[in-house]
Amino acid sequence: MxxxxxxxxxxxxxxxxxxxxxxxxxxxxxxxxxxxxxxxxxxxxxxxxxxxxxxxxxxxxxxxxxxxxxxxxxxxxxxxxxxxxxxxxxxxxxxxxxxxxxxxxxxxxxxxxxxxxxxxxxxxxxxxxxxxxxxxxxxxxxxxxxxxxxxxxxINPKALHYQPVKSVINIGYVGRLSSEKGPDVFLSLAQMCQYFPQFSFHIFGDGPLKEQITSVPSVHYHGQCNSDEIWPKLDVLIVSSREEGMPMVILEAMNNGVAIISHPVGAIPTIIENNQTGQISKGFGASCLKNALLHWFYLAEPVKQQQILAAHTKVNRDFCxxxxxxxxxxxxxxxxxxxxxxxxxxxxxx
Structure with a gap:
């Protein structure tokens, strides 16, 4: 049977x-x-x-x-x-x-x-x-x-349709709004980068810290959204978690051609190779993420494209x-x- x-x-x-x-x-x-x-x-x-x-x-x-x-x-x-x-x-x-x-x-x-x-x-x-x-x-x-x-x-692999970085770079947090995921760190990062007019910060998700998130006017809060609504709106994913396992959101970003900047947390450093398939910050906290973000920002366009293509190839090869x-x-x-x-x-x- x-x-x-x-x-x-x-x-x-x-x-x-x-x-x-x-x-x-x-x-x-x-x-x-x-x-x-x-x-x-x-x-x-x-x-x-x-x-x-x-x-x-x-x-x-x-x-x-x-x-x-x-x-x-x-x-x-x-x-x-x-x-x-x-x-x-x-x-x-x-x-x-x-x-x-x-x-x-x-x-x-x-x-x-x-x-x-x-x-x-x-x-x-x-x-x-x-x-x-x-x-x-x-x-x-x-x-x-x-x-x-x-x-x-x-993840179910999909074809990559790469789009060059635009004049305004949409930077996002995607996930549960709870302490271990670090949405407060993302907010601090957004405040540190307020003098960079090229950056626009977005949060997708729901959870117990929702009220704190929605009270920050400089960050666009979208609430809980389907994946196909999220990724077309983002150029960069920030993973500001304090604790992690192996987040699905990393694989989804790689599969959708979104650049990744992350804390060195959980299994992420085994997926994202620094300066090859994304950026891993040198430590924890908004300052470390800011340094990684600016490092990525000042990369030449062909280098950015190469990292995104390498990440997409990796997720289709190893995580299919x-x-x-x-x-x-x-x-x-x-x-x-x-x-x-x-x-x-x-x-x-x-």
Whole structure:
């Protein structure tokens, strides 16, 4: 009987995990894998739902209780592998699968520790990771997770239509408006560059720091937008994060011919080679990002073009999903074998 994959997530905004799930869904469709996206509860995440609908991807929304998740998995008549994304889906998904002896795989995306309750949820997520077959999107994350396999994020490649830098350079922050992502650092950068009339600063995203962002008149706030609305409006992406894993936004920028300037955080230095496929600042903070931005700004146009072409070539070669699909296949098989071995061991004991 054919195995079906259930991608379990608890999602309230559209960010890196959600973008990853859209790409993963397209990859599974391409390889004719039976699957669905399962939401733990309703958050009215319309942007995510619309992306899934646009690609004709089936999804189900549960009532937001462990009982509802347990019953849904119990009703599955064919073999399934539950593939969790995010701390809540990971904790509850592994527990439900343990109770029902179902196969479970978890991908760990978050590089940040978190604050308050989130900090303890992340800790519990990692402690309970021995129950699943695990993937991690960066080496620092993998070190904190039980026997995690490193897997790079990936993206559906597209043709590059390069456009020379214009008289006004649109510089953007794209992501969740929360402390670990550093939108305040981006605002400080914008203030430092206020005497450069060539620069125009833009923020795309939503989150708990939204009110602080929208109160700065020199920065254009666009709110939560679809990817196809963002990238045509930007020439440069700034990654001002304090903590990161392997952000999807980096791959999206590379795929869309947008120059990248980033803190040396998470797995980014393994993707962006300084002065070759983008600019990595020499430290953290607005001053370091400003220096990197000005270095890029004063590069000759052919050099800028060469870096963007090199970044596009790299993302199409190394992050197109081919090797990642093989890793996922192996992980799914390991999860099924782990359950089978557990059942065999139980029968022998009985």
């Amino acid at each position: 054919k195995t079906r994959i259930i991608l379990l997530v608890d999602s309230s905004l559209f960010g890196g995990i959600e973008s990853h799930l859209v790409q993963l869904s397209q990859l599974l469709v391409h390889h004719n894998v039976a699957f669905e996206v399962l939401f733990y509860q309703q958050h009215n995440n319309r942007q995510f739902y619309q992306q899934l609908e646009q690609h004709h991807i089936n999804f189900t929304v549960l009532a937001g209780t462990f009982r509802a998740l347990y019953q849904y998995l119990k009703q599955q008549t064919q073999p399934v592998v539950v593939h969790t994304h995010g701390y809540k889906a990971g904790i509850l998904g592994r527990l439900a699968c343990l109770m029902q002896r179902k196969a479970v795989v978890s991908t760990f995306h978050a590089g940040e520790i978190g604050l308050g309750r989130v900090k303890y949820y992340n800790l519990l997520d990692r402690i309970s990771s021995f129950l699943s077959i695990n993937f991690a999107v960066s080496q620092p994350i993998a070190k904190k997770v039980h026997q995690a396999t490193l897997i790079a994020n990936f 999903g081919q090797s990642q699909f093989k890793q996922l296949q192996q992980g799914y098989h390991k999860a099924l074998e782990k359950v089978a071995n557990r059942l065999t061991s139980t029968h022998i004991t009985d």
